Amino acid sequence: MNSIERLDIKTVDPAQQAMRKHKPFRGWLYAVLFIVIDFLCLAILQIGVSEPTGKSSAETSVAGLGDMITKLFTQGNCVLLLNLLIIGLVYLVVLMVANRFWVASPIMVALALIISVIEHFKMELRYEVVQPADLAFIHNGNAGELTTFMPSDAAATITMAAVVMAVVIALCAWLNHIDGRHGSMIRMSGKAKGLGAIIRILLIVLPVGALGLYTHDVGTTDSWAYHVSRGMGDTPSMWDSVYDAQRNGVLPAFLRVVNPKVMDKPADYSEATMKQIADRYAKEADAINKNRADKLTNSTVIAVLSESLADPDNVPGVTLNEDPMPNIHAIMENTTSGKMLSSGYGGGTANLEYMELTGLSMANFDSSLTSPYQQLVPAESWTPTFNQMWGKQHSIALHPYEASMYSRESNYKKFGFSHFYALNGGTDVISHQDKLDDSPYVCDKAAYESTLEQVESTKDPQFVQLMTMQNHMPYNNWYKNNEFKATNTEDSPALKESETEAIDTYAKGVQHTDEATADFLERLDSIDKPITVIFYGDHLPGIYKTAGEDSANSIALHETNYFIWSNKASGRQGVKIDDSAYSSPNFFMAQAADQMDAKVSPYLAFLERLHANVAAMEPPVVNTIQGWDRIPEGNNIYLDQDGKEVAYADLDAQAKQLLSDYKLIQYDITAGNHYLKDTSFMSLPDNAGTM
Structure with a gap:
C-alpha cells in the first residue's frame, strides 16, 4: 500500500464510517415507531386514571384502553383513534421542534408520564381527574402548594415513573446509535435548507392550529369539533370525571371542558x-x-x-x-x-x-x-x-x-x-x-x-x-x-x-x-x-x-x-x-x-x-x-x-x-x-x- 492510500485511510470521516457500519432506518420504520410511541403515551395516560387500590363502584368501573380497542373492532367506535390523533398531533409538533426522532420520543413519553403521575395523585386524594381549573390554580401563583397534594405513595409512584423513563431513554439512545440516520427527520442542505425550515414550520403551525381550534370549539354544541369528537365515539359521562376519562380518554375528556360555551352575551349587557x-x-x-x-x-x-x-x-x-x-x-x-x-x-x-x-x-x-x-x-x-x-x-x-x-x-x-x-x-x-x-x-x-x-x-x-x-x-x-x-x-x-x-x-x-x-x-x-x-x-x-x-x-x-x-x-x-x-x-x-x-x-x-x-x-x-x-x-x-x-x-x-x-x-x-x-x-x- 503506497503512502497516498495510507493517507486516505487515515482521513476518512468517523461519521461516514458509522454510516457504513449502521444503515439508516427506513421511513416506514419511523412511521411504525411513531404509532408505537403514540400508543405507548396513550397507555401511560390511561394508567394514570385507573382505579386506586380498594376503589370500586358500578359508576366508576375501569373503562380504559382495552375497552377502547374492543369498541373499535366490535362497535366501530373510534374514540381510540381520536385519542391517538390528539396525542399524535402533539407528538408531531415536538418532533418538528426537535427534528430528531430519538430526542422527541423520550420527551413525549416524559410528558405522558408526568401527566399520568399527576392524574394518579389527584385520583388518590380526591378521586377526580385534572381539570382546566387546576391549571388556573398553578397560574395564579399556587405552584408552591402542590407538594401538599401528594399522597402517601408519592415516592413510590415517582420512582416507578423515573425507572420507566430511564429505560425509555436508554432504549432511545441505543436505537439512535444503531440508526445510521440518527433520527434526523428533515435533512436538507445547501439551497434546500430554506425549504426544510418552511416544512418544519408548517408541520408545527398546522398541528398547533388544529389542536387550538379543536379545543376552542369542541365544547360548543353543533360546532365542527363537536361533530368530529362525537362522530369518533366520544360520549361524555359528565356525572363522573374519572369514568369520563377512563371511557373516552384523558385528553378528550379534558379538552372538551376547557372552553365550554356558557351563554350568549345579551345585547344590552353592560355595567x-x-x-x-x-x-x-x-x-x-x-x-x-x-x-x-x-x-x-x-x-x-x-x-x-x-x-x-x-x-x-x-x-x-x-x-x-x-x-x-x-x-x-x-x-x-x-x-x-x-x-x-x-x-x-x-x-x-x-x-x-x-x-x-x-x-x-x-x-x-x-x-x-x-x-x-x-x-x-x-x-x-x-x-x-x-x-x-x-x-x-x-x-x-x-x-x-x-x-x-x-x-x-x-x-x-x-x-x-x-x-x-x-x-x-x-x-x-x-x-x-x-x-x-x-x-x-x-x-x-x-x-x-x-x-x-x-x-x-x-x-x-x-x-x-x-x-x-x-x-x-x-x-x-x-x-x-x-x-x-x-x-x-x-x-x-x-x-x-x-x-x-x-x-x-x-x-x-x-x-x-x-x-x-x-x-x-x-x-x-x-x-x-x-x-x-x-x-x-x-x-x-x-x-x-x-x-x-x-x-x-x-x-x-x-x-x-x-x-x-x-x-x-x-x-x-x-x-x-x-x-x-x-x-x-x-x-x-x-x-x-x-x-x-x-x-x-x-x-x-x-x-x-x-x-x-x-x-x-x-x-x-x-x-x-x-x-x-x-x-x-x-x-x-x-x-x-x-x-x-x-x-x-x-x-x-x-x-x-x-x-x-x-x-x-x-x-x-x-x-x-x-x-x-x-x-x-x-x-x-x-x-x-x-x-
Whole structure:
C-alpha cells in the first residue's frame, strides 16, 4: 500500500464510517415507531386514571384502553383513534421542534408520564381527574402548594415513573446509535435548507392550529369539533370525571371542558344595565320587606333532594294497587307544596341541585352546557350560592354516596360548605350507612339520621344540603315482602314485564322514603329552634318506557313532588303560600323565604317576582334518560300557575321583561364581568348574610 492510500485511510470521516457500519432506518420504520410511541403515551395516560387500590363502584368501573380497542373492532367506535390523533398531533409538533426522532420520543413519553403521575395523585386524594381549573390554580401563583397534594405513595409512584423513563431513554439512545440516520427527520442542505425550515414550520403551525381550534370549539354544541369528537365515539359521562376519562380518554375528556360555551352575551349587557337591575330589585326587596318580620338566616334551612322521588300514580298509563306515599301526600296537603318541573328524566341530578342552590336556571344556558358542576363551576371565580348567607361555619352538605360524583367534593368547597359528609369524604365520612334488604344504596332513614345529628349538634341556625341515594336506579327486586303491583290504566297500552318489575321495586322504595320522611319531620318538630325543610324529587326514574313512547307525556314525565315545611318552633307551620302549585328548583329559596315570612335580598325579590309571573321553567325535555351531549333541541318550557305550558310569544310584557332580566343576571354571574358582585344584589337586609 503506497503512502497516498495510507493517507486516505487515515482521513476518512468517523461519521461516514458509522454510516457504513449502521444503515439508516427506513421511513416506514419511523412511521411504525411513531404509532408505537403514540400508543405507548396513550397507555401511560390511561394508567394514570385507573382505579386506586380498594376503589370500586358500578359508576366508576375501569373503562380504559382495552375497552377502547374492543369498541373499535366490535362497535366501530373510534374514540381510540381520536385519542391517538390528539396525542399524535402533539407528538408531531415536538418532533418538528426537535427534528430528531430519538430526542422527541423520550420527551413525549416524559410528558405522558408526568401527566399520568399527576392524574394518579389527584385520583388518590380526591378521586377526580385534572381539570382546566387546576391549571388556573398553578397560574395564579399556587405552584408552591402542590407538594401538599401528594399522597402517601408519592415516592413510590415517582420512582416507578423515573425507572420507566430511564429505560425509555436508554432504549432511545441505543436505537439512535444503531440508526445510521440518527433520527434526523428533515435533512436538507445547501439551497434546500430554506425549504426544510418552511416544512418544519408548517408541520408545527398546522398541528398547533388544529389542536387550538379543536379545543376552542369542541365544547360548543353543533360546532365542527363537536361533530368530529362525537362522530369518533366520544360520549361524555359528565356525572363522573374519572369514568369520563377512563371511557373516552384523558385528553378528550379534558379538552372538551376547557372552553365550554356558557351563554350568549345579551345585547344590552353592560355595567350600567346591571346597575339598573340591581337598583330595580333593591326597591322590590324594600317593598317586600316592609311586610316581613324575620331574617332568613335566623332559621335553619334543610334542602332535601330526594333521589328520583315522584309519585308513580302521576305517570300516564300507570296505576298501583295502593298509594306508596300517603304520608308525603298528607304533608303536602298542609303546607306549601306542588309539582316541580324537572330538567331531567332518569338523570341530571346535579343540575337540579345546582338550580336549587344558586337560583339560576338551566333554561338560560347554551345547549352546550349540560353539566354546570363539571363544565362551569370549577373555573368560576365567583360562585354565589344560597348557603353562603349562613356563613361557611354553618353550611353543611351530606350525600350517602361517592364524594367525587359530579365533582361535588371540590365544588362544595367553592360553594362555601365547611363539611361534606359522604361515603368516602376523608375525615367527613357520613355516620349512618345502613341499607334495606338487598338494596346497594344507603337508605333514606340512615341519611336522615346523619342529617339530624348535624342539626342537633348546635343551637345555631344552619343551611343543610342533603342528597339521598336510596331510590337511585336500577330497580332489581331488592325489597322483601313487596306488596306493590303496577298495571296499566284502562284504555292504556299494556306495560312490559321488565317495566312492571322495576316499577314495583321502585314503589316499595318510595314507601320506605315516605315513612322515613314522616319520621324525619316528626323529629325536627321536637327541636326547639326554627327549621324549614325544602323537599323535592330531582327527576322521575327512567323506567316508564311505555309512557315515554308518547311525546304527549313529556311534561308529565318531568314533574316530581315538592313541599316546603316548617316546624313548630318556627311559628310558620301550616303556612301554604299562594303560588305554589307548580314550581322549579330555582325558585325554592324565594318560596322558602315567603313561607318563613323572612326578609329578602334583591336577588330573592327578583326570583319571587319572576315566580309570580312564570310558575316553572326548564330547558327543552325529552322522554329518554338524561344525555350529556347537549341540552335537547326545542323551545324552553314555561308553565303558568295552573301547570299549563305557555309559549314565550304568549307571555305578557312583564313576564318577558323579567325573563330578559334573568338572562342578564345569569350571564353576569356565570360568564360576564360580575358587575353585580360589587352591589348589594345578593345581600340580605342589615347584612344578615351575603352570597
